[in-house]
Amino acid sequence: MSTKTIAVLDENELKDGQMKEVAFEEGKVLLSRLGDQVHATSAFCTHYGAPLAKGVLTANGRIVCAWHGACFNVCNGDIEDAPAPMAIHSFKTQIKDGKIHVTADPANTLKKNMSRQATLRATGVNSTGKGVVIVGGGSGTFHAVESMRENGYPGPITILSKETYNPIDRTRLSKALVTDPAKLEWRTAADLKIKYGTNIRLGVEVTAVDIENKVVTLDSGKETLPYDKLILASGGTPRRLPIEGAQLENVFTFRGVEDAKKVDAAAKEGKRVVVIGSSFISMEIVVAIAQRKLASIDVIGMEEFPFESVLGKAVGAGIKKHHEQDYGVKFHMSSKVEKIIPQEDNANLAGGVVVNGTTIPCDFIVMGVGVAPATEFLKGSGIELEKDGGIRVDEYLRVKSGKDTKNVFAIGDIAIYPQQNGEETRIEHWNVAANHGRSVGTAIAGHPHAFVKIPIFWSAQGQQLRYCGLGAKFEDVIVKGDPGDMKFIAYYVKAGKIVAVASMQHDPVVSKASELLRLGLMPSPEEVRNGKDLLSIDISSSSTLQKVAP
Structure with missing residues (x-):
């Protein structure tokens, strides 16, 4: 050098x-x-x-x-x-x-x-003992490992993943239909083993957890593994609608590399696809296949506009217009799927979707109707599962139920965790899982701090949509710009405060908004209506240090 x-x-x-x-x-x-x-x-x-x-x-x-x-x-x-x-x-x-x-x-x-390479204050190489066991191989797992070693945790780390590949950049599956896990991996198996001292076991399933004795059971009793600390990072399982035909062979849900391979193989020129669901995963897949010269792309949604419950009617209408004009998508909104019917010459394959009494013909179907927390294996563990399968955790992401609330953590899609606004929410954002992992890694290394990150996500919708905050059940939306032109800023208002911000082609507004929300410095709705520009608010100069210092 x-x-x-x-x-x-x-x-x-x-x-x-x-x-x-x-x-x-x-x-x-x-x-x-x-x-x-x-x-x-x-x-x-x-x-x-x-x-x-x-x-x-x-x-x-x-x-x-x-x-x-x-x-x-x-x-x-x-x-x-x-x-x-x-x-x-x-x-x-x-x-x-x-x-x-x-x-x-x-x-x-x-x-x-x-x-x-971040400075690793420990590597865990040649370490002994039970150490940390992580159930799941996603974003939260990767960042937990990284954080533990950065912050000096010296003990063994074992990853138990149902998937057959190392932790990947899962966002690129729906946004780009990348099907080679080697192109998505954050770290190679060699790096995880040698640099991070991690024992990663792929293609194994945790089927039970004994919290009292600190043991996990693999593959229905074939093996047990003890632990000192346990991180539950099992992610979500794609939902299927409970309707006739939902299990037909060419009805695809979407979560992992194998799902991306199936959609990629089916989405060939001249084919017809029906997409059930009009939120983020579904619409990202629409964008990813829109240039493949398919015969038709039909999207079925329960709301009046795509993304309506998250982004509001005005933004949803603008994005819908873009998809119709640029990609030729036909929307069937405010609709409910009645059933899926098989092809006449092959009873194992879907040939159409019945909506409002009308059959939409198709060659394959993508069902993007959300995920359920993958927590079935915890039944009988003593950890209380909520109705949706989520797990309540405290501000340090430790489970709040069961016989051990000090050494068991839950992160990512399965965690119902405290928010800055006093509510407890489960958030299915890839980035939330990642930051959960970093926070838990710090805690296990002996430097616990309450988790206070502002949720951030992004979505490829022809232009890059960016979003931050906690906008669920918003009461009003202030829109600057024209969502139909895919260039806007939307401010989401609840209880008289701006609680979330979304944008297209207005970087770095959302990044600035995330910091203002984190620091409690977001201007009022009235100030924004009167033209207040978030980028004009000073949080950078040394005179503001007292306001921004932790």
Whole structure:
């Protein structure tokens, strides 16, 4: 490694609370100024490569990516929030003769080398004892492992996953129909074993848990495994409507790589698809297959507009218009599926969906009607399951029921956890599971802190939809812009406060909104109606440090 020191910018061109991307030979560096201190880091987010200069900086050194909410510490490059899978480089700076000088290895300023391995304070290699057992192999699991080792947990970690591949970037299944798990894995099996000291067991199913004796049972009694700490990260199971024909061979639900393979194989030129459900997974699949020259794409939804319960009528109507005009989608809204009928020449395959007395012909069906918490294996464990199968946890994500409420954690789709507004909610966002994992990893390593992240999600709908907050059962929506043009900001109001924000083509508004919600600095609905711009609110300059410091 050979470093160089280069003057990259006049000092007076970088103001307090400002970020600026600058050239470093053939690479790029991000400069961030916090008071008198200038910090230099990689210029790109390690999640999907977004330019961090377009994100949001806070006075205590958090930088939030504009695309998907990944967060880093500009003082050292460490990960603050998911979905960042790797840290960013941190470079030395010096102000001399009115210039900002950066010392870096030029190779580390190139976009292809933007990430670095986070500092692992423990690896667990050659560790002994029972350690931590994680049930599930998704986003929460990956980030829990990462966080435990970053924060110095030295003991064994065992992952038990029904899936046959390492933890993957599951969001790309519905958004892009990627079917090769090797292209989706966050870490290779070798890295998980060697760098993280993790024993990952794939294709195994936990069928029971004995909380009192701290033992999990695999594959209906074939094996038992003891633990000291248990993380329940089993995710969700796709629902099927309880209707005639729902089990036919070409009626697909969507969760894992095998589901993506089935849809990918079926979605060929000239074929007809019926999509049951008009929310995010369903509509992402519609976008993913829209360019494949299918004969028809029919979407059936119970609401008047797609996404209505989450995004409201105006936004739902705008996105519906886009799908109709750009993708030729035919919607059957305010409708209920009566049954699925088989093909005349093959009773095992669906040939049509009956809606409102009319049969919509099809060659295959995608049923995207939500997921149920995958918690059946916990029946009889003493952990209380709610009606929907969820598990109530405390602010540290520890289970609130059963004989051990100190050493058992539940995260992700199965966890009903406390929110900033005082409610308890189960949220099926990939990013929530990831940040749950990071929080639990910190706690197990001996540094517990209450989970207070603002939920963030995104969806590919022709343009990138971004959303943050807790907008369930909103009472009003303030819309700026035209959702029909796929360019807008929507503010969701409940009990006189803005509780969530969605946008298209207005980055980094949602990233800024997530920080304002987290800090309790979101302006009032009246201020927003009167033109208040979230991006104009200062949380970056050193004068605001007292407001933003934890």
